[in-house]
Amino acid sequence: MALRIVPGTAGHPLATALARCLGLEPATCTVERFPDGELRPRVGTVRGDDVYLVQSTGPPVSERLVELLLLLDACRRAGADRVTAVVPYFGYARQDRRTRAGEAIGARVAADVLTAAGAQRLLVVDPHTTALETMFAIPVEMLTAVPVLAAALSASVPDDTVVVAPDLGAVKIAERVAARLDCSVAVVRKTRISGTSVRATELTGDVRNHPVLIVDDMISTGATIEAAAHILLAHGATPDITVAATHGLLVADAVERLQALQLRRLLVTDSVALPPNPPPWMEVRSIAALLSNAVAGLHRGEALDDLLPQS
CATH class of the missing domain: 3.40.50.2020 (Rossmann fold)
Structure with missing residues (x-):
């Protein structure tokens, strides 16, 4: 066969x-x-x-x-x-x-x-x-895709980085990435207001004066990442924010939302077709x-x- x-x-x-x-x-x-x-x-x-x-x-x-x-x-x-x-x-x-x-x-x-x-x-x-x-x-x-993401991140993530799950659904994938990078984990609790609007309500974990790596399975509109970034900065995280996700759907105004956060790096895989002319801070790794x-x-x-x- x-x-x-x-x-x-x-x-x-x-x-x-x-x-x-x-x-x-x-x-x-x-x-x-x-x-x-x-x-x-x-x-x-x-x-x-x-x-x-x-x-x-x-x-x-x-x-x-x-x-x-x-x-x-x-x-x-x-x-x-x-x-x-x-x-x-x-x-x-x-x-x-x-x-x-x-x-x-x-x-x-x-x-x-x-x-x-x-x-x-x-x-x-x-x-x-x-x-x-x-x-x-x-x-x-x-x-x-955790091994693919972790391998791409391993050389550039500072030792004191905190891996952040932007909602409870992302805890498992964040923990797997953190285990490979030997980092601690923090978790954001969110409330979804609509398909394009999210409010972060609580942060569990210490991010003060630490660079953060937000990890999720997917990025759709960017609302979850945006809400997580705001609460992390409010709790004293350094503005050196990296985001990694398996699936970069990036619909609606997701790229503009993430651009406004002034991310250090956005890492996604090629699991879906990405928008043309991606910004220079976006990196794609193949699965x-x-x-x-x-x-x-x-x-x-x-x-x-x-x-x-x-x-």
Whole structure:
């Protein structure tokens, strides 16, 4: 059973880098778009192959998800022996529970339709919630980009840096980064006012006269990072602020918000397509090697224990 990497339009650069790490060329894949926005994808020869379909569901999330579903169906109908959805950033993962009556559980809906479309396994990187795995009937492999981020930060982070989780949901990833950098951890508690507005309400940990490294799984509008930075500075942290996140969605006015904070450095991965002409203080590290190790291991039927997040 041959190994094939199939790129979606949202994952083409990363899929190409992943394929090259494996000594392969990505399979042919085209997506025709009708005038009304309807998509019609077509994949090349994959009959009998072990297919890894690479498509992040970053902005615009719903369109990327529909394309992923159609590509999964195309691979299945083209006779692929096994199809793994490689979704470095999994949209709708934040919708893992209802917060009030009348809401949908978006993560569960996405899980159901991915499985129905033909995904036999899912590979994700630092999903917003580990509960995502419980919503799927198929195997889910959850990788972490912490080693990639920590390696990029290790040479430039001062010894007295405090790693900060900007909300309770980011505590685990902040602790993993801090453990690799041998730093202490602080935690910000926040209250979300709206989709673009956040208020930081409490800080646990000592940041006075320390440089800080804010770590999160994703940056969307930048509101969480902005609120965390303000409370850190109010508690005496030095203005030498670094931010690191796996997924740099950077929607709306996120870049302008972060620019106003005068960050020392912003580090993200290439899990999603980044805006053109990124500012000079933004640095991107690739997760292609991380994904290639996982894909190679899965293709050979090996366990991925060394690549999975450690609690």
